[in-house]
Amino acid sequence: MTTPQPPGAHLPDHPDFLWRNPEPKRSYDVVIVGGGGHGLATAHYLARNHGITDVAVLERGWLAGGNMARNTTLIRSNYLWDASAAIYEHALKLWEGLEDDLGYPILFSQRGVLNLAHTEQDVRDSVRRVEANKLNGIDAEWLSPDEVAKICPIVNVSGDLRYPVLGATYQPRAGIAKHDYVAWGFARRADEAGIDLIQDCEVTGFTVDGDRVTRVRTSRGDIGCGTVALCAAGHTSVLLDQLGVRAPLQSHPLQALVSELLEPVHPTIVMSNAVHVYVSQAHKGELVMGAGVDSYNGYGQRGAFHIIERQMAAAVELFPVFARAHLLRTWAGIVDVTPDASPIVGRTPYDNVYLNCGWGTGGFKATPGLGWCLADTVANGEPHPFVEPFGLDRFVTGALVDEHGAAAVAH
Known part of the structure; x- marks a missing residue:
């Protein structure tokens, strides 16, 4: 698939110069399932903020070919509740410097x-x-x-x-950005850091040993993993079914x-x-x-x-x-x-599997903020303070973050 380029990028026309198309290795320290905006941003910040580069991003189609290519690119942070306002404002502040960070035009x-x-x-x-x-x-x-x-x-x-x-x-x-350019910018930076972006690689299951996932089964073979981060948006429930985990999605x-x-x-x-x-x-x-x-x-x-x-x-x-x-x-x-129109980010019943889903209609605007916070969560083994309120356990404790009023319209 030929990847078009934004004006002024001054890159060679061949897509291989944008990022590599590697064969998957036998194992990685971190495996990210989902090569959309959230998965690519998480990979970038793992390398940029934490020096973690033994990472694979697995995408069943082509990079950013799902919701990242099918949204309407709106960016804002004017949410009602403190928890929502914090994560979206963190994202907006990152958006304001993202073009310099990525070294790539995103038309923000x-x-x-x-x-x-x-x-x-x-x-x-x-x-x-x-x-x-x-x-x-x-x-x-x-x-x-x-x-x-x-x-x-x-x-x-x-x-x-x-x-x-x-x-x-x-x-x-508030504003807009060019979604394709955002994805390509994150992908280029992750690739330059040595992270493997593996396309046409569908996850078909997991190998479990006790409370840990040891291997990710894919259409391109089994891949060993130290940690798994699920960033598959609308298909997250399919992956969770393979793990025997129920979530209100x-x-x-x-x-x-x-x-x-x-x-x-x-x-x-x-x-x-x-x-x-x-x-x-x-x-x-x-x-x-x-x-x-x-x-x-x-x-x-x-x-x-x-x-x-x-x-x-x-x-x-x-x-x-x-x-x-x-x-x-x-x-x-x-x-x-989700039932409270807020995301689910954080731990799962498995010690080394982290969940990122439930963003509904607001996922694009959260892209850099979520990537930053999920990378921090994976690197440190504890939820970043900005995503801690969005754990899966809130549907048991009742500590919901009800943003139906702010998220009633798709955005």
Whole structure:
């Protein structure tokens, strides 16, 4: 598969110059299952922060060909609860220096995000979140409809709408990045450190000895392991079934779409829970739109037409200027969702297996922060403080981190 390159990268055209395509060794100190953003970021920070390079990243297809290539690239940290705000703000601070860290262009654009409120309850919840964000040192503002129109003049703030805009939260530091470039940047750095990125390598099972996993069975042979980190997003439940571990996960298709190329008219990101759509404009000019997950469970990278129909109707109501825009293409990823809409990161019943899943619709924005914290967790054998609240045991203790309000719209 030929890997395209971003402008200005000044790299040879042949993909072998981006990273090696090695044969798997017989064993590694760390085996990461999943070659998406989280797996690649974890590998990078294992090498960068901890000097651990005897690492393999196993990907059943091609690197970053799953959700990393199928998301809508939004980055923000304006979550309600302290635990969520901490991990996402850590990630956002890393995003702000990531291009220099990776030595690779990622087109990170901090254009801000508006979360619209359409009902009195929306207003109360939104103002509460703004105040909570401020207490956590996160940039957040509450805006009136007129102030919303100043930041994004093309939003329809008319009171005649079925769901009129009553105001919005605003995080100025939020933004977007080019997901492919992010993945390639992490992959290049990991490869340069000597980490093996092994594609076309599907995990088919595990060899267990007591409380430890000793080998990972793959389509390219068995691989011995000191530690295993599971970073397989929507397919995590399949891997856990192979280990005999139950986790409260459901996998759903999540659809998105882009329009034809348009002139740059949309200056920020706009999200709405009530009419269920979010819209940004990519660097080339296409509108990038998403909505909520399809209601059914499944592992197919497709979705139902009515979801697209509803998000298009919502987008046209909020942005009448786009009424004649043409739909260019649609796609879907597979997101893993937990009962409290927060991730699961940390220990499993096996001493040397660490879990990273349940990010639902928010995985992309967490990429560098999660990679940093999971690498620290693997290196030290204890959960990093930023991910400690997201352990699997919270579903037994009841210490849930309920972010349904902040994560109701796919993002």
